[in-house]
Amino acid sequence: MTTDVTGVRIELDHVSKVYPxxxxxxxxxxxxxxPAGEIVVFVGPSGCGKTTTMxxxxxxxxxxxxRILIGDDDALSIAPTELRRSIGYAIQQAGLFPHMTIRQNVALVPGLLKWDRQRIAARVDELLDLVGLEPGQYADRYPRQLSGGQQQRVGVARALAADPPVLLMDEPFGAVDPITRSTLQDELLRLQDELHKTIVFVTHDFGEAxxxxxxxAVLGQQSAVLQYDTPQxxxxxxxxDTVAGFVGSGASLRQLGLLRVKDVALESRPSVRHDDTVDQARATIAESDCDWAVVLDDRGRPVSWVRASRxxxxxxxxxxxxHLDVVSTQATLEDALEAILAEQHASAVVTGPGGRYEGVVTLDTLIDTITRLRREAEEPADGDGPS
Known part of the structure; x- marks a missing residue:
């Protein structure tokens, strides 16, 4: 996995917008x-100007x-069409062209940039695979043949098609159900771990931010910057008080949203292939200390689970x-806790790159982590204790 930052710094310098x-x-x-290679989220109430700013x-x-600087370039000195082809843009409900296939939608900007056909075809396949859609299965479908979550994945792929250093995302996951939304957020974080773009993301949901x-960037009316800092x-x-009101009473719970599954130790659980025989599955479980196993597909992705008794x-x-609900290594501990509570084996199955099985995070691990965080928060800082 690359650690190179491919994004560039963006500077907004005393920028204003007045409509006629x-x-x-x-x-x-x-x-x-x-900063280059970071995700910066604009969050604020409806109508505050956050989308206009982006x-x-x-x-x-x-x-x-x-003045707006993108890298070393003054954005106002670049022709608007040229500028937009160098910046990825993803919006709510994907904004796909309904009369174009998925392949044609993703290939749009590379085509405008006059890439050759072979290069475009390879890039489309690469990106669909990157966002978790098998090209052979999805490339020739039309948007109406995809779920909302799948359409949003295509929207992200299209935004990344010309490998732009900057990606603008305007409430891209706001129109999908909460479970799909969480999955798409995890996918974006996984992609960012690989690509290191500069991403400006607009939302009204502080938990998402x-x-x-x-x-x-917590924005007030007219996009006044009320606070610009790390989530922590x-x-x-x-x-x-305005920012405190926006953060809300759930701030302590949201501390769980600051740690990711990849930050805690995973445990192993037995796995079997979907085409294994029942005898093979029984033998695998019998060799372990567990009474259940994860069922994987041909690409090592968890698809279900089986218990020995059945x-x-x-x-x-x-x-x-x-049925099996999974969380990715990019999921928060809050996501993992919700998944654990929905399962019957006191753990959540975890996937990594390519959706492949990584292990499980257990309830005991979460409890130990929360206890440690609480203890650290209550300990006085150096020099603050009694003398």
Whole structure:
């Protein structure tokens, strides 16, 4: 996995936006420094100007005044169409063209950049695989033939098609159900671990901001920057009562959202292949200290689970298989706790790159971690204890 940062720094320098005929600016004198290779989340109430602020970066909304630097380039000195082809853009409900196949949607910007056909075809296959959609199964379908979550994955693939250093995301997961939304958030974090783009992400959901952001810009009316800091610092020390109100009473619970499954130790549990015989599955479980096993597909991805007691009364592994909810290594401990509570084996099955099986996170591990965090939070800092 690469650790190279492919994103570039973005600087908003006293940027404002005044719409014709408006008495007040929609965005008033905003300055922000967005580091290369980080996810910066704009969060704030509806109508505060956060989307307008983001859209000025690729000039979908033209700034009235101020300066925007992308890397070393002044965005206002670049032709808008050229600028937009160099910046990925993903929106709510994906914004796919319904009359185009998935392949044609993803290939759109590389085609405009006049890449050759072979290069475009290879890039489309690479990206669909990267976002977890097998090209042979999905490339020639139309958007209406995909679920909402799958469409959003295609939207991200399309935004990444020309390998832009910057990705703008305007509430991209806001229109899907909570479970799919959590999965898409995990996928974005996994992709960012590999790609290290500079991502500006707009949301009204503070929980989403905590989960995704390396830094969060809490914006007030006219995009006034109320606080710009790491999620940890904002949760621990809101800058004022307005920010504290936005953080809400669930701040202590959201501390669980700051740690990821990859930050805790995973335990191994037996696994079997979906095409194993019942006898093979029984033998695998018998050799372990567990009474159940994870069932994997041909690519090592968990698809179900089986318990030993059900294998005694069936002739086929598929007949004993039970539904399995998984979490990725990018999931938060809060996500893992919800998954554990939904299962019957006091653990959550964890997937890594490519959706492959990594192990399990157990309830005992979460309890130990939470206890340790609480103890560390209660310990006085150096020099603060009694003399």
């Amino acid at each position: 005929g408006a008495k007040q600016p929609a965005v008033d004198d905003v300055s922000l420094d967005i 859209r000025m970066i690729n000039r979908l909304s033209e700034p009235t005044s101020g 905590v989960k995704l952001g390396d830094r969060i 610092n904002i949760l621990a020390s809101p800058a004022d 294998l005694r009364h069936t002739g086929a592994l598929a007949d004993a298989a039970e």
